[in-house]
Amino acid sequence: MKHARVVYEGKAHHAVERDGRLLLDNGRLVSEDAVTWLPPLPPTPRPRTILALGLNYADHAKELEFKAPEEPLVFIKGEGTLTGHRQQTRRPADVQFMHYECELTVVVGKTAKKVKRDDAYDFIAGYTIANDYAIRDYLENWYRPNLRVKNRDGCTPLGPWLVDAANVANPMALALQTTVNGQLTQSGNTRDMIFNVPFLIEYFSSFMTLQPGDLILTGTPDGVVDCRPGDVVVTSIEGLGELINTIE
């Protein structure tokens, strides 16, 4: 099943996809453009942990002139950077290079502590798409990528759907792509991750306990390009849908 969280007539609802429309938790069936989309995540009792990978595709590491990392390059984001499907993300006026990053995102389903990779899929609720925008002008070599690059308000669109893990047969073989104004600019496959999803669950849960609702953004492949105000950026992953964002 594909789950969403949306605001309709001023109220937040859980919704599921039904024949190209949204079935709200109050029984109403509404069109996808009649709502404001939120990140497709149920609320959590404590702030969710948002882990994100850098340089997790060999071609992207090469593109950015880095050798492939020997262990995961990880940073953490705050919840304030998340925004929903069909929202706008701001490009500051003075910057030269702001690019999208289409990323398979894991939503943790069960408390995970010292999980072995062979068991990792038991701890996953589902998957969604993140567009982990970066503004390279602000990169500094201190805790890189620094939060000024990666934790800006509304700079991490997420959605549209949380797709149940049961509906994703093999998350390690999903085509992903990005278009800018309809033109294909990024194309890859999750099979090319350096550290795959079961590895990442084992790695993180070896030193930190993951809770339901925590996120792992698994990095992006080759093909990032500068985006300008007005550009419509569509990040999509096979079976998960299309996440639309407009640069303002």
Place this chain on the structure above:
Amino acid sequence: MSFMPSGTVYGTLLNFRAEVEALAPQMKQPPYKAPPQAPVLYVKPANTWSASGASIPVPARVPEVEVGASIAMVMGEAGAVAGYVLVNDLSIPHASFFRPPVKFKCLDGFLGLGERLVPASEAGNPSGFSLQVRINGELKQTVDFSHLVRDTARLLADVGAFMTLRPDDVLMLGCDAGRPLAKVGDRMDITAPGFGVLSNTLVAEAS
């Protein structure tokens, strides 16, 4: 009832002058190549939060942890500071600040949180804050918050230039140089006038 955050907890690197001076000779060398311009922040996620009085587990592979005693701002509405709280930002010692410190700083329990949220109205000027760190009762460090690189107003302004701190988010003022080390069995007490005591004991992680 001990204070527990309900927002995101951010730490601040290099916000004490002595910390910056100690690293200054390396700042223009690789991998840093230049001193930091914007505030350098990191996140201490919810799995790290420990109430005062709690035992904090240390994995067998970690011989010593670094005690990062600080005071944090707890945000209120519209960017105002609601109050302040003592924190013990534990780390596995690490020499490089090039990559984010997740595996060094985000172990379960690795952020002690003071019991008392001191309201901004009674806390006075944060540049007058000072705290003391004791390990097993022995004074190991005194931190004077008049030695900040960015005072609270400047830090809030410079962070606010690139991200919004939301109500209940927490932002640490930084940890001074000379951070004490502690090991399994040690009791860490952090005190500051008006804040009470933040006390945690390190224990061996259950295997």
